Amino acid sequence: MASDLPETMRCVTSPEPGRLELVERPLPQPGPGELLVRVAAAGVNRPDLLQVKGVYPPPEGASDVLGLELAGEVVAAGEGCDTPLGARVCGLVAGGAYAEYCLLPEGTALPVPETLRMEEAAAMPETLFTVWTNLFERGFAAEGDIALVHGGTSGIGTMAIKLCRLFGVTIIVTCGSEEKVEAALDAGAHAAINYNTEDFVDRVKDITEGRGVDIVLDMVGGDYVARNISCMADEGRHVSIAFQRGAEASISIVQIMRRRLTLTGSTLRARSLRFKTMVADELRAHVWNFVEGGRLRPVMDERFPLSDVEAAHARMAAGEHVGKIVLEP
Incomplete structure (x- = not known):
């Protein structure tokens, strides 16, 4: 871990059904095959709303912090990782993206090309x-x-x-x-x-x-x-x-x-890391060239600060959005 990283971070949890809470947690430590990403943006998805309702809990072993996708900068890496520090990445997680920092399995990480803004990259993986x-x-x-x-x-x-x-x-x-x-x-x-x-x-x-x-x-x-x-x-x-x-x-x-x-x-969140890594490999092989060439980018709706997560969820629940809503720490 770099010495200039903070010891704590802000993140969003749902301690009981119907309630969102912005809390402070210790900075997570990357294990083997994991990247620690300073989150630039996190996508909001309907399963997040279901989790807050108490009907879609995180899979066993996953973070209780909300959020299934993110984009940001790699600031630390666990054993066996090849992604360099400072790399711009986006990726899929089973939880943890509504935060200032998030652990991202290297297998589900995709490189963010210069053709894509970070908030757009965060809106793509899920x-x-x-x-x-x-x-x-x-x-x-x-x-x-x-x-x-x-x-x-x-x-x-x-x-x-x-x-x-x-x-x-x-x-x-x-x-x-x-x-x-x-x-x-x-x-x-x-x-x-x-x-x-x-x-x-x-x-x-x-x-x-x-x-x-x-x-x-x-x-x-x-x-x-x-x-x-x-x-x-x-x-x-x-x-x-x-x-x-x-x-x-x-x-x-x-x-x-x-x-x-x-x-x-099918469902996606509870699938194994091995399966999600295989899908990421297929996307790199068959789809990511369209992203790099500027031909594939998401339709964007609104951006909200992390502290305004309730408003972001309210917009999705109302069904007024067109495309993706994102949170920015």
Whole structure:
């Protein structure tokens, strides 16, 4: 550890459901394979809000400090690390990013090119890992496919739009207002549907001329699952990543059999470091060149100081944001 580092840091915890608290903690010490990063910015994600509600606790062994993604400067490194001090990195963590300093596994760290501002870099890992593993790996999205993604102006939705554009996938999204429809189209969606004024099943059939979509990326769950299936083409893939309208659904098994559909899904936070490192390797190989070339950057919403974390969470909870919200220590 460098001698000029402080002994303590400010960070955000949730000591009981519904409460956020800015506290002072000892500076964490990097172990083997870990980087200590001075945090420039941390992304805000919906799982953070669920953790505060008390329904999404950190995995065993993870920090109780909130936050799943960050960007900053490496100020110390544990045994076996090759990343030099002073390097600009961003990365995925199982907790700890809402802080002035955070431990980042070197395996999930990605270099921040000069083409990217730190707050943009902090807004990428969670959505990039999620969209890549679910839309492109589990959903097998490929050039020429058509995808339907709900929550088109969320962090996940806007990242899905960007990646689909880069990889030749036609993307249809749903949004909750005409303003968000326009924002999704501005971000690059091929089509956007206002689910409050239109039936998205009928609109998808119109847009695809009755063909249906090859992949659905669903974060809604509940009654949406059966409706999603109605939107799918034969051999279609349905990938669940959240269930905001409920964890149970009633569907027709006959439809799955007759049309040879695949229903799958995943979570990310509790997956092993080995898995997350593998995903980071794939992103370096297939995606990060677009970041370095300035062709892939996140859609940004608002920036808040770490001390104003409650306002940041309130904005996300209200659903008013377009793209990513970040905190800056």
